[in-house]
Amino acid sequence: MTLPRRLDRSYETGLVWFRRDLRNTDNAALYYALKHCERVWCAFVFDTTILQPLIEIRRDADGKARDRRVDFLLDTIDELGHALHDAGGGLIVQHGDPRDEIPNLADRLGVEAVFANHDYEPQAIERDDAVRERLHEQQREWLTFKDQVIFERDEILTGQNKPYTVFTPYKTAWLKAVSAFDLKPHPVEKYHAHLARPPKSHQHPLPTLEKLGFARSDLKELGLKTGMTGAQHLFDAFETRIESYAEQRDFPAMNATSHLSMHLRFGTVSIRTLARMAHEMSLQPHGQGAATWLSELIWRDFYSMVLHYNPRLAEGAAFKPEYDGLRWETGAKADAAFTAWCEGRTGYPLVDAAMLQLNRTGFMHNRLRMVTASFLTKDLGIDWHLGERYFALQLNDFDFSNNNGGWQWAASTGCDAQPWFRIFNPVTQSEKFDAQGRFIKQFLPQLADVPPKYVHAPWLASAEQLAQWSVRLGDNYPEPMVDHAAAREKTLARYGQ
Structure with missing residues (x-):
């Protein structure tokens, strides 16, 4: 897939396929389609190759599958369809395998070209290659554009024309390369007149959750905001507190983060909008908060680039091949330990509260993602792949390259990962980043009366004290699964081999 910055021809008709770019503003594919076509239809496909396996995995004891991401997607597609309709067009919604649905739809509409934005995950690339081949057989063009990231693939390379493997010099090069052009929005609104109403034969109501194979989740009860309007609301709120982001971002009890990661994942907000705001504010006095947040956005570009040059990561490989041979704990005891970690029953309050927040x-707060991943791999000695898959299932904002990069960072197997001998102490991390135990007590109410001195490690209190606080170790709160100091020595030996 290549990026045609300037298309050298015009088309009578085109089709825009929305995927991870669910907005009708500052959307590269939509912009180029409207600019270069006289009439443009828009489509979205509920992909059964993704949804069907998810139904089996997410099925509850009552036999119903629930997933907040599907609810979010359905609400967002509804909003996108109305926005396109108000602009003079509409959204054709299909349910099936896009390898068939998109070429078939392009054929029925008789379009000359299909426009989409780049998707970087290996499975998505294979899907897009299959769609492109079908379209070429029909003598239709397949045109894709950069939209998810500011710099992709080979746009930021070392002086030796090689990909970076360390983040800090990559970030330095990124900041030197970025310009107003890279952060400029695509003026979609300028070409709204080229939007076409879907033919009556394609004007179908949105599928229900039940039609997709799901039951309603607790998305609305949690107050999670969907669609472009939800993203704008969160963006506006974060802009008022970004100045304090650098000082407050590591404290999970504080409302310091943007909460925009799910919207970035589904593209309800443009990465250019976010990066432009952060970059501009970072250059102002008191801009450290914006500069720190901009670094988080640059990490997304970095991990996307790493995946491009190392597609084997999607097959479970460690970035550093020498760590593929690590001997992790296995057997019934390890299985039980993994289950306890998943369920927030490790006996380490910060770890347990974080896992309960996720579930x-x-x-899950970013600091806690590091703490819980370090605990699984370096306190329990359990394979990082298991944690990676669990997060992939549970995270609303799951993105493969970021999730894989984060887990390999924590497990010291990845690109620019923490050294293998650096092992987070879950108690000191708790004391440092949740000193009063406010976050812990939010998710572990049985520890509500435990004072800050002991809330990070309740087993250090006396039996009389625990009784006074109504804490019964091994009953209403577990004993610690492992001794951190002993686990640390075992991990040093494991990696040292």
């Missing part, structure tokens, strides 16, 4: 809300 109950689909969100």
Whole structure:
């Protein structure tokens, strides 16, 4: 797939296929289609190759599948369809395998070209290659554009024309390369007149959750905001507190983060909008908060680039091949330990509260992602792949390259990962980043009366004290699964081999 910055021809008709770019503003594919076509139809496909396996995995005890991401997607597609209709067009919604649905739809509409934005995950690339081949057989063009990232693939390379493997010099090069052009929005609104109403034969109501194979999740009860309007609301709120982001971002009890990661994942907000705001504010006095947040956005570009040059990561390989041979704990005891970690029953309050937050809300604070991943791999000695897959299932904002990069960072197997001998102490991390235990007590109410001195490690209190606080170790709160100091020595030996 190549990026045609300037198309050298015009088309009578075109089709825009929305995927991870669910907005009708500052959308590269939509912009180029409207600019270069006289009439443009828009489509979205509920991909059964993704949804069908998810139904089996997410099925509850009552036999119903629930996933907040599907609810989010359905609400967002509804909003996108109305926005396109108000602009003079509409959204054709299909349900099936896009390898068939998109070429068939292009054929029925008789379009000359299909426009889409780049998707970088290996499975998505294979899907797009299959769609492109079908379209070429029909003598239709397949045109794709950069939209998810500011710099992609080979746009930021070393002086030796090689990909970076360390983040800091990559970030330096990124900041030197970025320009107003890279952050400029695509003026979609300028060409709204080229939007076409879907033919009556394609004007179908949105499928229901039940039609997709799902039951309603707790998305609305959690107050998770969907669509472009939800993204704008969160963006506006974060802009007022971004100045304090650098000082407050590591404290999970504080409302310091943007909460925009799910919207970035589904493209309800443009990465250019976010990066432009952060870059401009970072250059102002008191701009450290914006500069720090901009670094988080640059990490997304970095991990996307890493995946491009190392597609084997999607097959489970460690970035550093020498760590593919690590001997992780296995057997019934390890299985039980993994289950306890998943369920928030490790006996380490910060780890348990973080896992309960993930399970109950689909969100986990970034500092806690590092703490819980380090605990699984370096306190319990359990294969990082298991944690990676669990997060992929639970996270509302799941993105393969970011999730894989984060887990390999914590496990010290990845690109620019923490050294293998650096092992987070879950108690000191708790004392440092949740000193009063506010976050812990939010998700572990049985520890509500434990004072800050002991809330990070309740087993250090006396039996009389625990009784006074109504804490019964091994009953209403577990004993610690492992001794951190002993686990640390075992991990040093494991990696040292």
